[in-house]
Each structure stands twice: as C-alpha cells, then as structure tokens.
Amino acid sequence: MPINPELQGRVYEKTPSYLVGREKIREFSRAVFSTSPLNFDVEAARAAGYADVVAPPTFAIVLQELTLQQLIGDEDAGIELSHVVHGDQRFSSTRPIVAGDELTATMTIASVKTLGGNAMITSESRIEDLEGNHVVTSISTLVVRGDA
Amino acid sequence: MSLDAASLGALAVGDVVAERSFTLTRDSLVRYAGASGDFNTIHYRDDIAKAVGLDGVLAHGMLTMGLTVQPVVDWLGDPGLIVDYQVRFTRPVYVDADTGAVVSVTAKVGQLDAEAATARIDLVVTSNDQTVLGKAQVRVRAA
Numbered sequence: 001m002p003i004n005p006e007l008q009g010r011v012y013e014k015t016p017s018y019l020v021g022r023e024k025i026r027e028f029s030r031a032v033f034s035t036s037p038l039n040f041d042v043e044a045a046r047a048a049g050y051a052d053v054v055a056p057p058t059f060a061i062v063l064q065e066l067t068l069q070q071l072i073g074d075e076d077a078g079i080e081l082s083h084v085v086h087g088d089q090r091f092s093s094t095r096p097i098v099a100g101d102e103l104t105a106t107m108t109i110a111s112v113k114t115l116g117g118n119a120m121i122t123s124e125s126r127i128e129d130l131e132g133n134h135v136v137t138s139i140s141t142l143v144v145r146g147d148a
Numbered sequence: 149m150s151l152d153a154a155s156l157g158a159l160a161v162g163d164v165v166a167e168r169s170f171t172l173t174r175d176s177l178v179r180y181a182g183a184s185g186d187f188n189t190i191h192y193r194d195d196i197a198k199a200v201g202l203d204g205v206l207a208h209g210m211l212t213m214g215l216t217v218q219p220v221v222d223w224l225g226d227p228g229l230i231v232d233y234q235v236r237f238t239r240p241v242y243v244d245a246d247t248g249a250v251v252s253v254t255a256k257v258g259q260l261d262a263e264a265a266t267a268r269i270d271l272v273v274t275s276n277d278q279t280v281l282g283k284a285q286v287r288v289r290a291a
Contacts, residue, residue, distance in 0.1 A: 028184065031182070034221065036218070036225075036227055038227055048228075050228070061210050092232045093231050093232065
C-alpha cells in the first residue's frame, strides 16, 4: 500500500500526559551506558541545580515513541512497521527533562517525499510541560521501503 | 564540575574532547528495548531480521545514538548542557549472538563560538571499521 501523500501537514492529537519517573530515567540511563551521576543520583542532580535526576539527551524518544504509534496506527497513512527504517533523528531542547516532569507530545508531519519506491516521512513532535512551555522538539525521518 | 566558558573558549577546532568504546551484546539490546519501549522484533530475532532482508539482529539506531553521546556528557559534566543533538543512521550495527559488536566514538570540536560560549561537537562513530552514523553533531553550551 502506498504512503498517503496527504499526510504532509497533518497534526496529530496531543498525547495524554506522561509523568517522567525517577526509576524510568535510571533504567533508560543504564540502557544507554550512561555513567553521569546526574542521571542516577538525586543529590548530585540537586547540587547541579536540578529538581531531580536529569534524563539523558535522547530520553525524549520515549515520548516520541507515543506519537509514532499514532502514525503507524493511522490506517489512512498506509505505513507497515516491518518496512520502516530509521533515517535520521534530532532533538532540539529548551531545557533537559527531569524526573517529575509531566509532558505531552504533539506530532506534525513536516514532509512526505517519495524517492525510488521508498517514502521518507519527517515528523516533528513538540514536547511541552502542562503549562505549554516548550521542553524539546524531537524530529525524526522514517524511511518506508517499497514492496519491490 | 561542569564545563565553564573559559574551558570552552580555550578549545580549538579539531581538538578531541572525548573517546570511548562500547561493547554491545544481545543483552544490551533487550535492556534498551525495555527501557525505550521499542520492541521491534528485528532487534532480538534473527529469523525475522533475515526474513526482512537484514543480515541478522541489529542494534536499535536509537541505542547507538543514545550511547555515542555519553562521552560528551561525561566531558561536559552535565547532560543539560546539550542543547541539540542530531544523527543520520547510515549503516546497521549487527550484534552477533556470541561476540556482540564494538561501537567506537571519537568526539571532536567542529565549530566554536567563544562569545556565545557554545560549540558544535562532531562525533565519528564506527563499528567493525565502518562509519555507522553520519552528520552526528552535538550542540553544547558552557555552564
């Protein structure tokens, strides 16, 4: 099934709020081989001026994952997960995520391009706190391989 | 201690600020799947990976992206000093069930703005003597 070109510009519903847990940050930090005390130790994080442990730079992928599920689950989009390869990824932050944050993500499909049977879908997920302050934007390009 | 403006200003383009190698095993992939919520089967089942045309189980691109920035985090002393981080996934990192895979990172100064106390750190990331990430750039600021 071809990718729907009308996806471009589509804005998906804001995700339900996600409460960032201290243990989730520690678990994620271990998984990415972090050795930074600020990722694990509350006292070290507080001494550095943070309210609680700080998430690693790529932690926002956990929030982006929720928006990508919206895209994959959108039957109108025409995307089959087994055909998806990650092309590129970017995080642009206003501030780091810390334990205790309550965050939402809102995804916009920035572009859809077709190239030699493959489709490239670039999404931008704006992650903000409950007051609407920007925390980080997660930008991802997925390559959806054609059936050939 | 986190990186201050004076230390940042003393750098020159091309300086290596951090280097580290990581050994990935299948356990690392299972751990990352659980932590991130990415349970795509190509990261733990050889039969499915091969059925979709891959050589075998490969690391999550986001695991590679997540660990390769860690030497920069340690150099900075504070993950909050990273304001922007981007990569392009150019080649898969296959993780052998017995021997795993080694990912090596060299972080160099790509660009400096001493006045704004910011820098662009470029990451050279290889596995099996081949580059696996392209345009891997980290924007950092001094504390």
